[in-house]
Amino acid sequence: MKVAIYGQYYQNSTEPIINDIFNFFNKNSVEMIIESNFLSMVNEKKIIEKKYKTFSSHTELDQSFDLLISIGGDGTILRAATLVRDSGIPILGINAGRLGFLANVQKENIAEFMQFVIERKYTLSKRTLLSLTCSTDNESIQEINFAMNEITVSRKDTTSMITIDTYLDDEYLNSYWADGLIISTPTGSTGYSLSCGGPILTPTVKSLVITPIAPHNLTARPLVVPDETEIKLKVSGREENYLISLDSRVTTIKNESILTIKKTPFQINMVEIPDETFLKTLRNKLLWGEDKRN
Ligand SMILES: NC(=O)c1ccc[n+]([C@@H]2O[C@H](COP(=O)([O-])OP(=O)(O)OC[C@H]3O[C@@H](n4cnc5c(N)ncnc54)[C@H](O)[C@@H]3O)[C@@H](O)[C@H]2O)c1
Numbered sequence: 001m002k003v004a005i006y007g008q009y010y011q012n013s014t015e016p017i018i019n020d021i022f023n024f025f026n027k028n029s030v031e032m033i034i035e036s037n038f039l040s041m042v043n044e045k046k047i048i049e050k051k052y053k054t055f056s057s058h059t060e061l062d063q064s065f066d067l068l069i070s071i072g073g074d075g076t077i078l079r080a081a082t083l084v085r086d087s088g089i090p091i092l093g094i095n096a097g098r099l100g101f102l103a104n105v106q107k108e109n110i111a112e113f114m115q116f117v118i119e120r121k122y123t124l125s126k127r128t129l130l131s132l133t134c135s136t137d138n139e140s141i142q143e144i145n146f147a148m149n150e151i152t153v154s155r156k157d158t159t160s161m162i163t164i165d166t167y168l169d170d171e172y173l174n175s176y177w178a179d180g181l182i183i184s185t186p187t188g189s190t191g192y193s194l195s196c197g198g199p200i201l202t203p204t205v206k207s208l209v210i211t212p213i214a215p216h217n218l219t220a221r222p223l224v225v226p227d228e229t230e231i232k233l234k235v236s237g238r239e240e241n242y243l244i245s246l247d248s249r250v251t252t253i254k255n256e257s258i259l260t261i262k263k264t265p266f267q268i269n270m271v272e273i274p275d276e277t278f279l280k281t282l283r284n285k286l287l288w289g290e291d292k293r294n
């Protein structure tokens with residue numbers, strides 16, 4: 001078995017996680033290829049002796065990898081998705097962060113869960129992604145033009161709201177007058193969209209959610225549409241530019257550019273370990289079981 005290991009940060013709490021993973025995989029003859037910046041951080045702390053091969057770009061992750069293990073929080077998984085891209089390599093998230101909605105293996109249970117991994121006792125949860133094309137040139141979008149959580153347009157440099165003309169499969173839907181608009185995947189439905197009143201979708205539902213951010217048209221509500229829908233947006237406002245974000249990545253766009261958002265032809269495979277299902281994560285993270293009447 002061959003796995004890629006990725007993390008963005010090294011903190012004191014990283015050491016036991018690294019020790020658990022590396023000891024377990026070395027004992028079970030699993031080949032580990034480590035992301036080069038992360039390995040430099042680990043090596044600085046002198047906690048591992050063995051030399052490991054590294055990778056530094058998505059181009060080095062090919063079909064020979066069985067898995068990518070992301071050590072961090074949800075933000076680290078979103079970055080890991082930009083490494084894996086359309087390769088199909090499944091991502092397993094070990095939660096070293098706070099919420100860990102996407103990174104759902106808890107750091108306390110690593111050996112137990114890695115046993116499931118080497119016995120391949122896991123399923124893949126296929127996540128829909130969104131792609132973005134823009135009618136005006138924008139280099140930062142061209143480089144990584146997909147999002148696993150959501151694509152958001154929002155106001156920039158001002159408190160003045162923006163107007164977002166929205167079309168579904170070329171049919172006019174609405175002009176939202178708001179701080180912004182979120183187009184969310186099912187995966188992203190528990191992120192920013194949820195904070196703005198959007199519904200939770202289970203991860204494999206074939207839908208997208210269009211959620212306005214603080215709309216001043218008080219009747220505007222989150223809308224669920226089929227994930228085959230092509231969504232076009234045109235933003236106008238007092239400023240000349242607005243912000244667009246794809247998950248954690250942000251760039252500036254000129255008003256009047258036409259944005260086209262649709263499902264990507266590929267999906268991201270998230271590893272689901274037995275008993276660590278989305279429904280369990282929902283109950284745990286949203287504290288649904290805490291109501292004393294249950
Ligand atoms: N007001 C908000 O709720 C808000 C605002 C901006 C961005 N976000 C979310 O943060 C994401 C970017 O993450 P970041 O680490 O760069 O920002 P960050 O460091 O501000 O973290 C955002 C929080 O959102 C959580 N999160 C991310 N994806 C999630 C998901 N699919 N389901 C449940 N929770 C999720 C993370 O665990 C973290 O606690 C965006 O894709 C967006 O979904 C949320």
Ligand SMILES: Nc1ncnc2c1ncn2[C@@H]1O[C@H](COP(=O)(O)OP(=O)(O)OP(=O)(O)O)[C@@H](O)[C@H]1O
Nearest residue numbers: 007009014071072073074075076096097098099100
């Ligand atoms: N490799 C790591 N080792 C130890 N702690 C980490 C590591 N990666 C992340 N963390 C901790 O998790 C925090 C959040 O990490 P990250 O940006 O990946 O997630 P996030 O999007 O903020 O989500 P979450 O709310 O799930 O933590 C970091 O600030 C840090 O405290």
